[in-house]
Amino acid sequence: MPVKRFDKTPMPTQVAGMRAHNFLEVNEGYTEDHARFEAERCLRCQDPICVTGCPVGVPIPQFIHAVALGDRQGASRLLRSANPLASVCGRVCAQENQCEARCSLAGRFNPVAIGHLERFVADWERTQTHEAKPQITRTEKVAIIGSGPAGLVCAGELARLGYSVTIYEALHAPGGVLRYGIPEFRLPKDILDWEISLLTDLGVKIECNVIIGRTLSLDQLTTKMGYSAVFIGTGAGLPQFLGIPGENLVGVYSANEYLTRVNLMRGYSADADTPVAHGESVAIVGAGNTAMDAVRTAMRMGASKAMVIYRRSETEMSAREEEYHHAKEEGVEFHCLTNPLEIIDDGNGRVAALRCQRMVLGEPDKSGRARPVAIPDSEFVIPVDNVVLAIGTTPNPMLTRTTAGLSTTPSGCIVADERTGSTSRSLVFAGGDAVSGAATVILAAGAGKRAASAIHETLNPG
Amino acid sequence: MSRIVETRQLTPVTKMFVLDNRLIAESAQAGQFVMLRVHKDGERIPVTIADYDREAGTITIVVQAVGATTRRVDALDVGDEILDVAGPLGSPIEIPDGGAHVVGVGGGFGAAALLCLMREIHAKGNTATAIVGARNQDLLIMTNELLGVADNVEICTDDGSAGMKGFVTQRLAQLMDGQGPGRPDRVIAIGPMAMMRAIAAATKESGIKTMVSMDPLMVDGTGMCGGCRVIVDGKSQFACIDGPVFDAQLVDFDLAMRRNKAYAEQEKAAAKRLACAPAEAV
Known part of the structure; x- marks a missing residue:
C-alpha cells in the first residue's frame, strides 16, 4: 500500500531572511525522495478530473505514476507531449486554481502537488542531453508574432508537426513577459533560455528586434515573405x-x-x-x-x-x-x-x-x-x-493600429475564436493575453497550442 | 546586429553613423526612431532616424556623446557592429499632401533629423524650409546635406559666425512676418526641449500648426514601460507609440524636462565609471 499523507510534501525554499536579499530562486525544488513520496499520494482516479483543469491537457495521473515508479524518462516524455513549457509552468502556473483545485484529494485533504512534481520532472529533463533535430517536412512557413508563452508554445507545436516556423520578437531577447516580467527569483533566466533552446533545436527561427507593424507589416509576412499562416501572440504589455x-x-x-x-x-x-x-x-x-x-x-x-x-x-x-x-x-x-x-x-x-x-x-x-x-x-x-x-495591463496597440482588417474589442483585445484562435483575417490566428487581456502563462500556452492545431488543420485538412 | 558602413565626426561630440539595416531602411519614415543597445549589459536608448536610403539598405543616425551609452556608440567605427538596432518605432510625422510651406526647425544635433523630413516634405509637393541653429559655425551640422534636400536652408548662429546672428526662434519669427521664404503653414521642431518649448511659444498666437518631436527617457520603446509618458492636452501619452511627435501647444514641457533628469546623478556616475575604465572596456 502506498503511504498516504494528508498534506502536500512541502517545497524546500531558501530561508526567508536570506532570500529577501538575493535574486536566487526561492523554491529549491523537490529531491527524488520528495517527488516519489508526493507522487504516491495520487489516487490514480479512474476518471481523472484534474486533467480537465489543465489548459494544455497534461496527462497528469500518468506522469505522476511514472514519477512514483522512478521512471523520470517516461514522466518527462508524458509531460513534454502536452506541455512544451513544463519547466516554466512548473514554477509560475497557478495550479491551485486549475488542476490541483480539481484533485480528488482537494476536498478533504490537500491536493497532490501537481505543480511541484511537474517542476521536478522538467528539472530532471534539463540535466539530460537532448538530441532534437529539426524535422521540417512541410513546405508551408508559419510566422509567429511575439515570443511570450503563447508564441513559444504555438511555435513548438508547429515545428513538431514539420512546419518551418519563424518567431518575430520586438525586444532584443525572446521570452516576452517570461523575460521582462517574471523575476529571476521565481523563474531563473537560464531555465527560460533552455526552454527556448529546445525550440531552436527543433528548427524554430527567432528574429529579435523586429517589430511587426513597424519593421515589417503583417501584410508583408503573408504576401512578399510567403508565410502561409500567422499567429499573433503579442500579449498585454501596455501598462495602466x-x-x-x-x-x-x-x-x-x-x-x-x-x-x-x-x-x-x-x-x-x-x-x-x-x-x-x-x-x-x-x-x-x-x-x-x-x-x-x-x-x-x-x-x-x-x-x-x-x-x-x-x-x-x-x-x-x-x-x-x-x-x-x-x-x-x-x-x-x-x-x-x-x-x-x-x-x-x-x-x-x-x-x-x-x-x-x-x-x-x-x-x-x-x-x-x-x-x-x-x-x-x-x-x-x-x-x-x-x-x-x-x-493591470492591456494589449499593446502597435500591431492592431497598423494592420487593416483585424477586429478588436473596445478594450483593444484582438477578436479571435476561443477554440481555434482564428481572427477576422483569413490565415491570421491569435491567442494569449492579446486576445483575453492580461491572464496567465498557462492560458496563453493553451491558446498557442489550440491555434497550432487549427493552423495545421487549415493548411493540411484531413 | 547592424554593421557600421560609414562614420563622420560632425562636431567634437557629435558623430554620424550609416548603418547597414535593410529592414529598417525599407520601412523608415521621417519622425521615427530606433532603439540601440551596444553590449550585453547595455541599456536601450532611443535615437532619431536622421535619414534612410531604401536602395542602399542603410539608415543614418547622429549620436551626441553625452552619457555612458552614447559614448560607447561614439567609440565605434566603420566595420564595427551595433549589437541591437530595433525599429523604426514611433508614428511617422504627418506631412501635408502638397502646396504647403512646411518649416522644419533643427536645433543642435536635431538638425540631422531634418534630412529625411525635408525630402519627404518636398516629395509630397510642398515647399520645404529648414531652419538650423548652433552656437557657432563649427557646431553647425548637416548644412550641405540639407541644401541638397530642402528648398530653403536658413542658418542661425548665436555669434553670427555663419548665417544670421541670433536664435532659430528669431529667424522663425521673421519668416512668420513674411520675410525670406515666407510665412509657414506648418512648423515641425526637432531639438533640445528648451528650443522646442521656445518654438511652441513663438507660434502660439499665430495659429500655425506646430509639432514637436519629444525625446523622453525610454526603456523598451514599444509601449511596454510607460516611462516615456508625456502629458499632452492634460492626458498621459506614450511618446514611443502615441508620438514621438505631438502638437507643440498641448505638450507639458516643464514636466517633460523634469522627467528627463530622473537619472541625472546615476548617469553622471556611469559616465565617470566609463571614463576611468580601460580603453578596451569602452
Whole structure:
C-alpha cells in the first residue's frame, strides 16, 4: 500500500531572511525522495478530473505514476507531449486554481502537488542531453508574432508537426513577459533560455528586434515573405496608470517599467548600464502576481520598507497564495483597505509620500468582489521614495493600429475564436493575453497550442 | 546586429553613423526612431532616424556623446557592429499632401533629423524650409546635406559666425512676418526641449500648426514601460507609440524636462565609471 499523507510534501525554499536579499530562486525544488513520496499520494482516479483543469491537457495521473515508479524518462516524455513549457509552468502556473483545485484529494485533504512534481520532472529533463533535430517536412512557413508563452508554445507545436516556423520578437531577447516580467527569483533566466533552446533545436527561427507593424507589416509576412499562416501572440504589455495627481513625478514607475529595468535590462547587476531606483521605502499599488513580483524585487533591490497598498482586503487579492505567503515571510508590509489618492511632490519633482485613505468593503461590484468604499476623514500619509503601479495591463496597440482588417474589442483585445484562435483575417490566428487581456502563462500556452492545431488543420485538412 | 558602413565626426561630440539595416531602411519614415543597445549589459536608448536610403539598405543616425551609452556608440567605427538596432518605432510625422510651406526647425544635433523630413516634405509637393541653429559655425551640422534636400536652408548662429546672428526662434519669427521664404503653414521642431518649448511659444498666437518631436527617457520603446509618458492636452501619452511627435501647444514641457533628469546623478556616475575604465572596456 502506498503511504498516504494528508498534506502536500512541502517545497524546500531558501530561508526567508536570506532570500529577501538575493535574486536566487526561492523554491529549491523537490529531491527524488520528495517527488516519489508526493507522487504516491495520487489516487490514480479512474476518471481523472484534474486533467480537465489543465489548459494544455497534461496527462497528469500518468506522469505522476511514472514519477512514483522512478521512471523520470517516461514522466518527462508524458509531460513534454502536452506541455512544451513544463519547466516554466512548473514554477509560475497557478495550479491551485486549475488542476490541483480539481484533485480528488482537494476536498478533504490537500491536493497532490501537481505543480511541484511537474517542476521536478522538467528539472530532471534539463540535466539530460537532448538530441532534437529539426524535422521540417512541410513546405508551408508559419510566422509567429511575439515570443511570450503563447508564441513559444504555438511555435513548438508547429515545428513538431514539420512546419518551418519563424518567431518575430520586438525586444532584443525572446521570452516576452517570461523575460521582462517574471523575476529571476521565481523563474531563473537560464531555465527560460533552455526552454527556448529546445525550440531552436527543433528548427524554430527567432528574429529579435523586429517589430511587426513597424519593421515589417503583417501584410508583408503573408504576401512578399510567403508565410502561409500567422499567429499573433503579442500579449498585454501596455501598462495602466491610476490617473491620480503626482503620477508623473520622478520615482513613479509602472510595474512593467520597474520589472523590465531589473529583469530584462539586468538592473540587479552592478555591471548593467540601465539605471533603476533603489528606494529605501517603496510602495507597490495593486495586489496581483505582478504586484508581488514588484514588491519582492524592491526588497531585493535594497528597500528597507517594501509595501503593498491595496484598496480591498487580503481575501480579494488576485495574487497566488504562494506569492503572498512568500512576500509576507520576506517582510513585505501589506496595507489593505488603503486607497492611494495622491503622490506627493518633494518640491523638486520627485516622490516624497503617498496620500491614502482607509476603505471598508461594501456590496460586490461587477467583478463579483466586494466594492471598497472610502471611510470619511480617514486620510493619512505614508512617506515613500518610489511608487510602483501594478494595477493591470492591456494589449499593446502597435500591431492592431497598423494592420487593416483585424477586429478588436473596445478594450483593444484582438477578436479571435476561443477554440481555434482564428481572427477576422483569413490565415491570421491569435491567442494569449492579446486576445483575453492580461491572464496567465498557462492560458496563453493553451491558446498557442489550440491555434497550432487549427493552423495545421487549415493548411493540411484531413 | 547592424554593421557600421560609414562614420563622420560632425562636431567634437557629435558623430554620424550609416548603418547597414535593410529592414529598417525599407520601412523608415521621417519622425521615427530606433532603439540601440551596444553590449550585453547595455541599456536601450532611443535615437532619431536622421535619414534612410531604401536602395542602399542603410539608415543614418547622429549620436551626441553625452552619457555612458552614447559614448560607447561614439567609440565605434566603420566595420564595427551595433549589437541591437530595433525599429523604426514611433508614428511617422504627418506631412501635408502638397502646396504647403512646411518649416522644419533643427536645433543642435536635431538638425540631422531634418534630412529625411525635408525630402519627404518636398516629395509630397510642398515647399520645404529648414531652419538650423548652433552656437557657432563649427557646431553647425548637416548644412550641405540639407541644401541638397530642402528648398530653403536658413542658418542661425548665436555669434553670427555663419548665417544670421541670433536664435532659430528669431529667424522663425521673421519668416512668420513674411520675410525670406515666407510665412509657414506648418512648423515641425526637432531639438533640445528648451528650443522646442521656445518654438511652441513663438507660434502660439499665430495659429500655425506646430509639432514637436519629444525625446523622453525610454526603456523598451514599444509601449511596454510607460516611462516615456508625456502629458499632452492634460492626458498621459506614450511618446514611443502615441508620438514621438505631438502638437507643440498641448505638450507639458516643464514636466517633460523634469522627467528627463530622473537619472541625472546615476548617469553622471556611469559616465565617470566609463571614463576611468580601460580603453578596451569602452
